[in-house]
Structure formats: structure tokens, C-alpha cells
Amino acid sequence: MLKIAFLGAAGTVTGSKYSVTYGSQHFLVDCGMFQGDETITRHNWDALPIPARDYKALILTHAHIDHSGAIPHLVSRGFDGPILCTEPTLDLCRLLLPDSARIQAEQAGQESPPFYDEEDALDALDLMEGHPYYQSCPVMQGVSVTFFDAGHILGSAWLEIILQPLPSWNLDRPVRLVFSGDLGRGLGSMLAAPDTPERADFLVLESTYGNRLHSRTPAGQQLARAVRQTTQDQATLIVPAFAVQRCQDLAYLFEQLLAEQHIEPISVFLDSPMAARAPRVFEEYPDYLSDQACHQLQDCGRLLRYPFLRICENASLSRSIYDFAPPRVIISASGMVEGGRVLHHMRRNLSEPRTAILLAGYQCEGTRGWRLQNGEEELEIDGQLFAVRASVESLDGLSGHADYAEIEEWLADLEQPPRTTFLVHGDLESLQGQCHRLSQQPGWEVEVPEHRQEYVLIADDR
Template sequence: MTGAVLTFLGAAGTVTGSKFLYEEEGQRYLADCGMFQGEAVWRRRNWDDFPIAPDTLRAVVLTHAHLDHCGYLPALVRQGFRGPVICSESTAAVAAIVLRDAAHLQEEDAVHARAGGYSRHDPPLPLFDTADAERAIALFRPAATDERTHLPAGATVSLHRAGHILGSTFAVLERHGHRLLISGDLGRQTHPLLLPPVAPPAVDTIVIESTYGNRKHAPLDRERLGRLITATAHRDGVTLIPAFAVDRTAIVLHTLAGLARDGLIPRMPVYVDSPMAPAALDVYRIAIEEKSPELRADLISDGDPFDPGDLRLVHSAEESQRINNPGHPCIIVSASGMATGGRVLHHLRHQLPDPRNTVLLTGFQVPGTRGRSLLDGARSVKIHGRYVPVRAHVLDLPEFSAHADSDELISWLASAPEPPETVYVVHGEPDARQTLVERISIELDWLAVAPQHLERVRLW
């Protein structure tokens, strides 16, 4: 296939693993470098050799620091990539935290698998290790937003505010006058901490996410949330909130602080148990102190917007173990948000069997994850090789999602100054992708396509 070619190496046919390979005249660039998560058929793809020699990539562009957009980078480096990684300054700061934590979890999971004898590999090995993560972090080249950054071999990229998490952007790759937009994940108009995405510029091709392509978000019912947490406290129970350490924990704490301030929940300890959550919160606090243009004006004020009144950051494994059986009503916020790994697994193992407790799911749960199993009503889940009964109350709070919904995605596209030639809809479950394709086709009268995994298309 001649000309400029785009290959969908991830997030096509599934919600995770975002990787988009742009090739032209022998030059190769990768937009996003995410890990596959969820169902085993996708997770196993993380172990496949990269489809091209990684050392032939001229650069990688990261839209943001979530694992399904940046988490494969250490594995790419392990296989030989040595080029620059272009991203926003805040993405560089947050992604460094994410990759170090991911490497630690990879190493820890290998140890658990070796001890429990439940791995298919002999001996169990991590996908990448801490040394790989550090080599990847050393390649970060932070770029200013809304300005063109020159890439090797004649291409440029500009990054623009996406409003999904701190530092998140959409990327516009340009070469020989042609422009390709990669949306990354787009944020909501009502994100409690961040300003919404800026409008897209005129481009030839758009690759857009569709996580909530078939759904509309309801506003957060603060009174209902307050009642749920209060009822759990009155049962002497624990409210466990699986939440990603990056952004989601900040949103949850900001919400809890508001509920406490308004008397909608009783005063109780709020434990944040994730090794990287304190560091991620510090990045937010620095952004607040520096009055980052990403942040909503009302967030930049006196006081700590993330303290519900009795905030307790859990640092060591010993502290984490002590709150497995706290002996008093409390709230535990712990990563990961889809219960795929991390300290939240230990808390789920202890809290799920007790009907006094409540588990609040605060965002999209990818099929094949423990979070999705809980959301779908599983009576038991497997944790570290053993099944655990589910007797706790499990409740879904999709209002916490930081993804744009279907209406917001359409509105964002419609704000472009002119129609692109083609829109490729990715990063969504089949119904979400197809629904968004149909809406784009009918409401905007644009050509929209849902590509398949590893499909190659000519751009121009």
C-alpha cells in the first residue's frame, strides 16, 4: 500500500491498547502506546512481538498518561525503541508515576503467580520491569500545547487540551501538508476539575474514541451518593471505592470533600491506599499552585480541594494490611479502578464477603475485568488464584466517568471548522463504536468507519 498509511495496532475491536501506526515514505510514527486490558484474548496481545521492528519508529506521541494509552511503552523500549516520546509536560509527570507503578505491579504479579503456581509461563515473568520503565521515562520530551513540535524526518505534531485527565491532549500529526488528528480520550463538559476539550482544527482524517459512544451521562446525584455512604457507615461497614490513582482518585476526593462540607456524609476516615495516588495528587496540587490553564477557575482557591476532613494517605504495605479490617466505618479509595491489580485486590478480598460493606464502581469497566464482573452481578470473583464470595453491596456510579458521552463526542466533532475526509471510530465496545459511526454518518453526514484490529488504511 503506497502513500500515507494508518494501521490500527490497538483499540480497534476493543476499548484498550491504543496504538496507531502512521507510515509514509518509509518513515514511521506511533500515536499512543497503550496496554491491552480486560479479556484474556486481548491481554495476551501484550505478549506478542510488536508488528514492526520498534527501532524503526522515528517517534512516539502520547495523548495522555492512562495505562491503556502509555503502558506498553516500557515493553516497546525493551524491544529496541530509542526515539523521542512527545507529550505534554503534565503527561510526562503523570506517566512517569504510572509506568513506575505498572512495572512494580508487573514484577509483583509475577511473584504472586510463581508462589501460587497459576501462571501459564514457567517461570512467570513480568511483561517489563522497573529498568525498562526508567528507560522509557528517559525518552520523554515534553512539548508545549497548541504549538507545533518538529519530529524526525519532516513531520510535526501539535498537542491540544482534551480535558480528560491532567495533561491530556489530542494530537494533530502533519506531514507534507496533510493532517491526522488522534483524539486520545476526550473529557466532559462538566469535569469537576478540568476545562473541557478545545475544538478540533481542520484536518484530513480524525481518529476518535467511542468509550461512551452509545450512552449519555446523567449528572451526579450527590444526595444519593451521600445516602449510600451514610447507610454503609450506619451498618458499621466499609465503603470501598476502586479508583484509578490518576485523576479518578482526585475527582472522588473532591466529591467526598464537597459531601462532607455540605453535611451529606458523616465524618469518618478516608484512606487513600495506592502507592502512586499521593504522587498523582501532588501533580494536581502543583498545577493548582501554578494556576494551570487546564484547571477550572473555582478549583484554584484556598484550602485543599482533596481533603474530606480526615484524609489519610496510606504509604506502606503494612499500613495497607491494617485497614483490611479497620474495625470502624471508613472509606477506602484504592487502585486500580477496574480491579485488575494493585492494593484494591487485597481490600476486595477482605470486604466483598461482608454484607455490611459497599463497593462503589466509579467509571467504565472493561469486559473481562473484575470490575466488570462485579458490575454484572457476579456472586464470586477470583483474586490471586482463589475465589471470593460477593456479599457486599455493589453499586455502579458511571457519573464519575471522565470520558465524553455520545452527545459530547458529536458536539465536539461538529465544532470542527470543516468536515474531514474520514472519521475512524475506535476505543469502544462494538455497540458503542457502531452507534457513534451511525450518529456521525446521519447527523453530520460525514464518512465514518469502525476499523478492525490490525487493519491498514490509506490516508492520502
């Protein structure tokens, strides 16, 4: 029997976690944290269908917390198999997982104990193995995985999992299981465009933007317009962005905009301890960057070389931002304005009409970023209400996720449609949009799994 259970990112965008049963063995793909309001985060405490120690292995697509953030919890419950991922994913997890444990310790209260501690995070890192792209790696008896570039964040991968036919199956060839992970776009970014699959028997496909198209205005143009306005107004531009990849993409873009004279010199502050440390990981892996970024790195030994960039790793540098006269740009995390130093900048600037806010990523429903995007007039931060007088715009040209047209392009090289395609990692509207569009194409069988739903992919025949 070959079976898959959708333990997360089913009907929602966080908590990616899939349990695969292959004969009498089990493995997991991704083990992410559920993020958002309490109706979602309570799933972090859901029991697994089998004891954690009975899983033989875990395969991880990329380092983002909604894909990796529950691994320490899994390990604290007894999982001790190998965790296979790419080399940069392992290094980014070295930053992200202990940080996630620290954030939980800070936010924990009596009703919400931390999900795991720093020691669990270190134990998890001990089990992780970094592999290069394009090399078949053994997972367990009869199962291997190859990582392909997904172009979403440094080291992100889509997975091709090959399962040898079991004697009980009425099948004499291997089965190919493809997990898209999160798919990027390769547009004006320091990463290359995603590789494309040619064959898949079963496909688990992300659908974050399953019913939407990104603006076809290049991100650079959109950003340059906002920067020019900020320069003219002698004001502050705040760009909340995800600490790993999106913050660096933005800082990287500034150099291009200046070189091409789309903007005048302006002070840019990269204000997030995580975003400040991540570029060092990027610089260790030139092979995982786009050709352009790789050449630039080889030329000058640095990836972020915008001359007016100040990276605020520690708190005193962060505090000094306001000693510099405007105009200024502050790039800060978290991307959905749910925590981190960006909250401080929001408190200080939100009610100032000349301030501009540029939201640079996906905003989950219910988050402060989502409220801003939806034009709410007041925003609560630490129990205090702030009138939103700043202008708010979305910089969707820089999204890390492919839209539905780009997903269709990614699928275009498939020799034939998969037997079944499962849509995950999207809100209900996106999933339904994607399902509708794909199902209309000849030969496509599409499912939208519900939370914890199980499917038998191959039944026992003999």
C-alpha cells in the same frame, strides 16, 4: 503516501497504538498495553509492521497504561526516537512505567515472562520530552504536533498533527490528522472541559461509551447518597477507582460534599501507593487544572483538603484502616478490581451485607469489576471464592470518558466533517453504536478498523 495502521484499541478498549507512514518515514501515536484476559494480552507480543528502530518518533496522548504501557517494550526492541507528550504526562509516566515493570515482575511466571523490566522503563523515560498545550512541536521532517486539553486525566491531550504535502501527493496544502486520545467531561472534576477541534482531514475518535449515556445525576449526588446510607448503617463503603485521576477526583469531591452539607463527617481512606503519590504531580501543574482547582491550590497549597481524609501511602497505614470504627469510606485501586490493595478490602468486606461497593469507572469485560457490575453472586480472588452479599452500584457520573452525546458536542465545532473518521477504543457494541449514529449525519464517512487493519489516507499521485 500517507498511511495509518491500527495496531491496538481496534475493536477493543486497550492497547492504543497507531502506526503512521508519511512518505518514507514512520511514527507512532500511543503505545499502550493490552489489558484483560489472555486472548487480549497476547497481542502485547505482536510484532510491529516495521522494526522498532525504524520509527522516527512516538507521540503520546496521556499517561494511562493502556496508552503508554508498552513504550518500555518498544524501547527494549530498539526504538530510540523522541517521545513527545505533555509535561504532566511525562511526570505521571515517571510513576506509572516503573510501577508497571514491578507489577509484571511480581506476576511473571514461566509461561508469562515479564513484558519489560524496570531498566527498560527508565530507558523509555530518558527519551520522553514534555511540552505545553497549544504549542506546535516538530516531530520530524514535514510533521508537527500540537497538544490540546482532553480533560481526561492530568496532562491528557488530543493531538492535532500537521503533515506538509509531499511532492508525490496531488495536494498543495497540509493535511490535518486529529487523534482524540481519551476524552473527558469536565464535570465536577479538578480538570477543565476538553478543548474542541475546528478542523480535521482525518479523525481517530475514541468510542468507549459510543452507545451509552451517563446518568445525568451529578456524581456528587450519587456519591452523597451512598455515603449517607453508609453513615446510617455504620458500615463500610468501598470505591474501587483508577489510581491516577479518579481516586483524586473522589477525594476532591468529598470536600465539596461536606462543605455543602450533603454528608456528615466520615473517615475517608485513600488506600493506594500510586494514588497517594499522584497528587504531588497534580500540585506541580496548576495550569493544567480547572480554574476552581487551581484557585483552591493557590489558596491553601494543597489540592485534597477534606479534613477526614487519610492517605495510606505505606502498608502499615493501610493495615490500620480497620482500627478505625465504621462508618468508613475506602477509595482504592485498581479500578477494575484486578489487583492492588482493593483486593484485600474486597476479601474482607464482600460477604458482609451492609458493605456497599461503588464502581467508579469503566469495567472491561471479564474483569472482577465487570462481574460485580453484572450481579455475579460469587467472586474469585486468589483462587478463593467469596459470596457477594455487599450491595453493588456504578458511579457513572464520575466516568472519565465522554458519552456519545458529549462526543457529539466535542465534534460540534468542526467546520466540516473529516474526510474519514476512524472509531477506536470501544467494545464492538459501542463502536457499532457510534458508527451508526455518526454515519447518519450528512457528509460523515465512518470506519471501524479491525486489529492491524491498514488504510491509505493519501495515495501517491505523481
